[in-house]
Amino acid sequence: MSSKKTKIVKPVGSELDLCTQHREKYIKYCSQHESPCCTKCTTEKHVSCKEVISLDDAIHAFKGSVTFKKIEKSIAATAKNIKQIRKENETSVSGISEEKARIENEIQQARNKINKHLDKIQDKMSKELVEATNKAKKKSSDLNDFIIEMERSIVEQQFKIDKVKKDAIDLQSFLSMKATETELNKMDKTVNSIINDGEDGLISINFNLDPAMENLALNANRFGHVTMEVKPFLSKSIxxxxxxxxxxxxxxxxxxxxxxxxxxxxxxxxxxxxxxxxxxxxxxxxxxxxxxxxxxxxxxxxxxxxxxxxxxxxxxxxxxxxxxxxxxxxxxxxxxxxxxxxxxxxxxxxxxxxxxxxxxxxxxxxxxxxxxxxxxxxxxxxxxxxxxxxxxxxxxxxxxxxxxxxxxxxxxxxxxxxxxxxxxxxxxxxxxxxxxxxxxxxxxxxxxxxxxxxxxxxxxxxxxxxxxxxxxxxxxxxxxxxxxxxxxxxx
The missing domain is CATH 2.120.10.30 (TolB, C-terminal domain)
Structure with missing residues (x-):
């Protein structure tokens, strides 16, 4: 509603029939100037006017005129509009609480939908975490088994060397040492491969938050906007x-x-x-x-x-x-x-x-x-x-x-x-x-x-x-x- 309101001034009934200038009663009406006249008005301002009639005649003519009927119709229409505006306003006021409840329910539904969606995402993420954990553990376990096997082989080759050092070198010992050398070369290459190739190493699992979720946390600081909408009174359809x-x-x-x-x-x-x-x-x-x-x-x-x-x-x-x-x-x-x-x-x-x-x-x-x-x-x-x-x-x-x-x-x-x-x-x-x-x-x-x-x-x-x-x-x-x-x- 506009802050500017029209001030309604109610005329005092006892003053209406008095001339505002001369404080005498109106007795005539000048149709030419559409003005009521007292005796002094008639002689001072309207002496040359040709359409000065008695006030009674003017009143009688006005009651049957189109203008009077138009005013009467306008008053009835205004009264009807005011009544309708009051009715619409009362309905609007009573509906505000209902709108509040509806909006709260809508917010809660949105919250439930978000929670349900987040639960679904979390369940999926938990499954992915379990799969990644199992895969990491298996890879580490397989590598550990391989390392243990290599350690056993090293001990065995060390034992052969010690034996050759104690005993004289014969053909059999020579061939055994050469076999050990070949085996050690293979093991050395395998160890270097484990160290340098990057396919094996110390295994851990990491987590990177999706930017969309991060943006949701940072930017989604409200469910929506609550606004007050003003709709015109007496709205009409075609x-x-x-x-x-x-x-x-x-x-x-x-x-x-x-x-x-x-x-x-x-x-x-x-x-x-x-x-x-x-x-x-x-x-x-x-x-x-x-x-x-x-x-x-x-x-x-x-x-x-x-x-x-x-x-x-x-x-x-x-x-x-x-x-x-x-x-x-x-x-x-x-x-x-x-x-x-x-x-x-x-x-x-x-x-x-x-x-x-x-x-x-x-x-x-x-x-x-x-x-x-x-x-x-x-x-x-x-x-x-x-x-x-x-x-x-x-x-x-x-x-x-x-x-x-x-x-x-x-x-x-x-x-x-x-x-x-x-x-x-x-x-x-x-x-x-x-x-x-x-x-x-x-x-x-x-x-x-x-x-x-x-x-x-x-x-x-x-x-x-x-x-x-x-x-x-x-x-x-x-x-x-x-x-x-x-x-x-x-x-």
Missing amino acids: EEISLDLLKPINTQVKQTEGCCLLDNGTSVFSDFLKDRVTVLSENGEVDVQIPIKSSLHGLAVIDSQTIAVSPGGSAPHAINIVDIKDKSIKKTIPVNSEVDGMVYIKDNLIFCARGDGIRKTNLTNGVTATILQCNLGQFANIANFKDKLYVTDRDEHTVTCCDIKGSVLWTFQDTKVLQRPWGITVDKDGNIYVVDWKDKLMVLSADGKRYKQLLSAKDGLKSPTTLFYNKRGNQLLIANEKNTALLYKLV
């Missing part, structure tokens, strides 16, 4: 989504390719034909038109007063960073391809590069890299939700979802549903909205498996090209190719 039209907008743009809706109600449109960005105030009036030297396409919101504008299909190929408050271009980023849709994520602009796929450029260091290499067609658009990207390709009739590293997760393709998918955006619950140039607004589920049509030509869609979801206002701005846009609230 089956529950409906739209409430807030107002139509005259964009005064002949070919709109990109749009965005800022938190202050300002709407921004890229004018493909006149090479400029048109900024409309909340009441729909033109605030400023900023010229840019290229056929503009996509828009990406960087902050409350800064947007990025893609160069579309004409040279020079450069992304422009525009300050709509100062009405100036703050920065120009050259790119090597035609660029259509864009989205801003953590100091990076991620954009659709025609023929090259999905690329990104860092606004701080200027480094550009490819996320997903593919032959992306013209007027492709992109949106994001958390660590996922969603891209439309009108020529292939597809919506593709990939992660931020470029691994494709799923692709939606059904020409009965989407014939010319163009603009794309994602709401706070991860539902994906796509405008089809064939006068349709579709919403896809986060997994790309389900879909639902929300709007059609009878709702005012006429070759829609782009749309934008504003999270703070829970509003959806949809722009037709020419002149008009529609602002909806998700309900």
Whole structure:
């Protein structure tokens, strides 16, 4: 929950019918200025106004008006939402202990699995140790038997020498000594072989810990990470989504390719034909038109007063960073391809590069890299939700979802549903909205498996090209190719 909370001020009932300036009771109402008036107000400020009526008449008219019914409906909807939020919050609180128990059980299962695996490794290691020990003992024992045999032979040869030394040397003694010499040469070679060849020697057994086990001991200092995830209240699946039209907008743009809706109600449109960005105030009036030297396409919101504008299909190929408050271009980023849709994520602009796929450029260091290499067609658009990207390709009739590293997760393709998918955006619950140039607004589920049509030509869609979801206002701005846009609230 945000640390900033709106302070709710309750009006004092006895003060509502008094003029704040003159401290007199209201008796009239000026429809022109939408203001209640006391006697002094009427004579001082509204004497020339033609739509000053009695307060009773204004009250009677208001009770039956569309505005009154809208307020009444809004109060009922707000009360329902608050009740649902409280219910969801209570369920969430009661579920925290259950989640804790589940996580503890998961950790214990992981511990048991690790213990079982370590026991298995230890048993295998123990068997290998026994085999190595037996082999070492046998080799030492065999060598010892051989050495004992050599010692016996040495004693025997020594005995022969002693006998020859006592007795006269005759033919038999001579031959015996020669035989002894031959035998001693063989024994000497064998002893040298034992000493020098390295195949025999003092035997011991050693143990070298596997690096993987050592790394486990040194690096695996936790079972995982415990995090707190905040999910939005009143999350809706696509089956529950409906739209409430807030107002139509005259964009005064002949070919709109990109749009965005800022938190202050300002709407921004890229004018493909006149090479400029048109900024409309909340009441729909033109605030400023900023010229840019290229056929503009996509828009990406960087902050409350800064947007990025893609160069579309004409040279020079450069992304422009525009300050709509100062009405100036703050920065120009050259790119090597035609660029259509864009989205801003953590100091990076991620954009659709025609023929090259999905690329990104860092606004701080200027480094550009490819996320997903593919032959992306013209007027492709992109949106994001958390660590996922969603891209439309009108020529292939597809919506593709990939992660931020470029691994494709799923692709939606059904020409009965989407014939010319163009603009794309994602709401706070991860539902994906796509405008089809064939006068349709579709919403896809986060997994790309389900879909639902929300709007059609009878709702005012006429070759829609782009749309934008504003999270703070829970509003959806949809722009037709020419002149008009529609602002909806998700309900």
